[in-house]
Amino acid sequence: MKRLTVDELSLEGQPGAFAATLMNSSADLVARACRGDQEAFRLIFERYSRPVISFIYDLVGNRELAEELTQETFVRAFRSLGTLRAETKLSTWLFGIAKNVAREAQRSRARHNDHVGLEDQSVLDLRDSEPVPVDRVLGKELNELIRRSLALLDDDKRLVFTLKVFQQCSYEEIAEITGFSMGKLKTDLHRAREEMRRRIRPYVGVGNEV
Amino acid sequence: MKCEACLSLLEEYVDRELAGREAEQVGTHLMACATCAAEHELLSAEQEIYSRYDRALAISPAMWSAIVERAAPANEVAGTIPRAGLSARFVSFFRMPPLGLSFAGALVVLLLAMAIGVAYLKTRQAAAPTDAVAKKEEPRIGPAAGG
Numbered sequence: 001m002k003r004l005t006v007d008e009l010s011l012e013g014q015p016g017a018f019a020a021t022l023m024n025s026s027a028d029l030v031a032r033a034c035r036g037d038q039e040a041f042r043l044i045f046e047r048y049s050r051p052v053i054s055f056i057y058d059l060v061g062n063r064e065l066a067e068e069l070t071q072e073t074f075v076r077a078f079r080s081l082g083t084l085r086a087e088t089k090l091s092t093w094l095f096g097i098a099k100n101v102a103r104e105a106q107r108s109r110a111r112h113n114d115h116v117g118l119e120d121q122s123v124l125d126l127r128d129s130e131p132v133p134v135d136r137v138l139g140k141e142l143n144e145l146i147r148r149s150l151a152l153l154d155d156d157k158r159l160v161f162t163l164k165v166f167q168q169c170s171y172e173e174i175a176e177i178t179g180f181s182m183g184k185l186k187t188d189l190h191r192a193r194e195e196m197r198r199r200i201r202p203y204v205g206v207g208n209e210v
Numbered sequence: 211m212k213c214e215a216c217l218s219l220l221e222e223y224v225d226r227e228l229a230g231r232e233a234e235q236v237g238t239h240l241m242a243c244a245t246c247a248a249e250h251e252l253l254s255a256e257q258e259i260y261s262r263y264d265r266a267l268a269i270s271p272a273m274w275s276a277i278v279e280r281a282a283p284a285n286e287v288a289g290t291i292p293r294a295g296l297s298a299r300f301v302s303f304f305r306m307p308p309l310g311l312s313f314a315g316a317l318v319v320l321l322l323a324m325a326i327g328v329a330y331l332k333t334r335q336a337a338a339p340t341d342a343v344a345k346k347e348e349p350r351i352g353p354a355a356g357g
Contacts, residue, residue: 078281
């Protein structure tokens with residue numbers, strides 16, 4: 001059998017990159033972080049902070065709050081790394097913590113009557129918008145349209161929709177993160193898609209233009 | 211496969227959640243049915259729109275510093291992550307100064323209470339035989355005094 005040389009083990013012509021990639025696999029980073037390696041946890045943060053903040057932002061719809069809750073998510077993760085089971089995917093575990101943190105914040109804001117809901121004028125404005133062909137929708141307008149449409153979904157539907165459509169989680173992972181049964185998550189996802197379609201299609205011209 | 215069955219599986223097909231045989235059947239049907247294929251295209255177009263969603267969120271360097279700072283008080287030394295083992299957690303429990311002091315105080319009070327209790331029991335045990343003798347002797351003294 002042919003033995004692999006160091007160069008063959010390298011990635012993109014960088015000797016040692018293959019070994020470094022192996023060293024930085026999620027499982028390895030978790031193992032190192034559990035042993036007290038702060039650098040490993042920093043790499044976990046670098047790798048997952050963006051998806052986590054996006055996920056939280058989609059749930060709470062507020063930039064400052066999303067930053068605050070992302071911080072809280074990683075603090076909790078940092079403190080409970082020891083509870084991470086070997087068979088659990090790191091991203092699934094982090095999304096699970098993020099979901100709990102966001103839900104707690106939403107409950108707290110709801111108690112203080114400080115949440116974005118159907119009463120929010122910017123959300124209601126969506127219904128009065130004129131249909132715009134998809135190629136004429138500028139990035140900023142499209143982002144705003146999606147953000148407002150998401151805000152109109154109920155919590156469970158928004159959670160499932162975000163995990164599937166934006167975070168590309170599998171149904172199995174979504175079930176693990178949310179604790180929903182497969183039946184409920186499929187139903188919620190289907191209904192969320194329908195609601196989003198009703199709100200977005202007329203304004204971006206999907207089905208007419210595409 | 212009929213259109214009804216195909217449409218009911220379309221979302222799962224787009225999500226790549228269908229097992230091999232079902233995915234194959236849907237794929238074959240989509241090649242032959244224009245109506246279902248159009249629906250499939252719409253779903254794919256929607257997915258494309260969602261993939262363009264840009265939240266314009268940034269991760270500030272200050273966030274990592276804040277996380278380290280906030281997580282540090284839970285550890286014995288700032289900048290280290292607690293070991294996951296049970297023994298390490300047990301040891302760190304005692305090393306936490308406020309809890310360690312109060313626990314030591316409680317332990318001293320408990321030991322004092324135990325020492326007092328043991329001493330009290332020993333005194334009672336020592337006094338018990340004398341009482342028993344006195345009680346036994348009482349009836350003898352009684353009739354003699356009465357007679």
